[in-house]
Amino acid sequence: MVAGPSEEKRRIRAETLARRDALPVDIRIEKSLAMADHGAAIAFDPGTVVSGFWPIRSEADIRPLMFAMRERGARLCLPVVLDRETIVFRELVRGAEMVDTGFGTAGPGEEAEILDPRLMLVPLSAFDARGNRIGYGAGHYDRAIARLADRGMKPRLVGVAFRCQEVESVPAEPHDVPLDAILTEDGLRSFAGRA
Template sequence: MNSPKELKRELRRSALERRDALDPCWRIEASLEMAEVAKTVIDIKPGGIVSGFWPMRSEVDVRPAMFALRENGARLCLPAILDKSTIVFRELVRGAALVDMGFGTAGPGEEAETLDPDIMLVPLAAFDARGHRIGYGAGFYDRAIARLTAAGHAPRLIGIAFDCQEVPEVPDEPHDVVIPEILTESGLRRFEPPL
């Protein structure tokens, strides 16, 4: 029998193959539509902090959604990789230079203010109908969310994906963080917390 890690690896691989097969022009249109949905369904108080991510490979381009939320008064931040296990969130300011963060992504440099997000737009490779997600395997977001929660700051978590990334069931592991909401091209889905 395959271990949860092996099952996740296979689910990740197949979900990413489906995502990679999407027409690039369609992905752009879907990302823009998702931004319109985000602007209307994600409430943000003026000055509230939203973390997004700079897209890599065939990910949803979440930048239009981030900028739509900025129009609604949000301060934006992006993850910055500090080492092989830690990310923090640095403020994204208009006109500020971005630096290479590895993994094909970019983020604000060390001079940017470190922020604790109120809302986290979370990248993922795959998800199921319970809100369980598979990331890219490094655990950066699981650890960052656990650190924020332990410090008394529990951000609203919204996964960002295309519908084709849904899988029948993600194997449960103790360190996994359930994502209660996922935004896809079909809209914002909310998952009931386990009893």
Template sequence: MPASQLKAELRAGRLAARDAIPTDERIEKSLAIAGYGENTVGFDPGTVISGFLPIRSEVDLRPLMATFRTRGARICVPVILDKVRIVFRELVPGAELIDCGFGTSAPGPDAAVLDPQVMLVPMAAFDLAGHRIGYGGGYYDRAIARLHEKGLEPRLIGIAFDCQEVASVPAEPHDVRLQSLLTESGFRIVDT
């Protein structure tokens, strides 16, 4: 079976499992993720950290992003510009959010575009080797590649619920491997 087809099947299965988590349980799991994240993700004041605003049944990172902001981080979130490109706009308290397509919202074009030093990366599915499956658009892989072209090496932390783990994700040449994983059961550094 081609890797793309296997990824599509894994994605569909893990997203269905995520969707099946009751709302109140999803909130509790998101708060557990925030608790582990605030106690394990270190950074210096002024560090640019990209998170994301939840869509559908994703992990709600807003509590963790708020904690990071109080510790001095500059927070940004992805904005879809077109069919192949995202940028990260700064998210400041009180910022008006606009619809950015695919169910996402983010600060408008007046917000500063930042290059993340730490990226909290959403995952549809993942394995313990640090391979992830996104939503199939390749936005994060291309965004990370653009940062690498600028000579930047962001720290990559995958974010998902435990039920999204699979035994193995088929890695393709364009896939970017994560350095760590954060779920409701804790923070794990990926063995390299």
């Protein structure tokens, strides 16, 4: 029996997350700092709303990158899980209290303004050389991107992952939106002229 795309994604996700989890903490920190340096190549206009993320588990820590982007004029926001289906992006301002925002992460509280990102730094489990990605399986980002598209917005999608999370091929499904670029410890790579 041939595995379908969902089963294949589960298998790939488990393998790539195991590789990411196996990176020693000090190496993850070094690689995250390299990503922050390479992230200077991500172009945007001052005032652009940029969604980032607070790291969970063994994810890259992009907080140095986000704060450098703020210094370059970005207006930052973080994803907040409202329910099993929906995430919104709350503005991250200096001095804001961070609260539990679901899915094991932290973000601004309910008093923060909800923003629509024009540039999204997207966490992921795996990616391939064509810009296809596998998330964590809940579909939060897919639905958030679709909601923005329904309102006529097409945010630029920059995946963030360690090089060890790259795979030969991701089984893309019709609802999957490809990345415009990927940021790893090796640099920023654009896909097929999309970034």
